[in-house]
Amino acid sequence: MNEGVVWLTIFILSVFVGIEVISKVSSTLHTPLMSGANAIHGIILLGAILVTGATDSTLALVVGLVAIVLATVNMVGGFVVTDRMLQMFTRKKPAPKNEGAR
DSSP states (O other): OOHHHHHHHHHHHHHHHHHHHHHTSOGGGHHHHHHHHHHHHHHHHHHHHHHHHTOOOHHHHHHHHHHHHHHHHHHHHHHHHHHHHHHHTSOOOOOOOOOOOO
């Protein structure tokens, strides 16, 4: 069997498993999961930078740069979504009382 077919099969199966796992998560757990995913995306970004910096091939350099851009967008977007979700759970400060009209 071709090695590319094996890798494609593993990728497709992991997509299905990921969709199934994420769809079963309750909405209460999405914020902690997003925080963990952001940490993982930071590691992925660092790995993409290290691998791209050590390559001599032009094709590997282009693929590495695309991976760096996508990992950066994914990580920043995850932090934005997590911040917005956490703002939904913060209590709003009460309006200051008027001490008296002069």
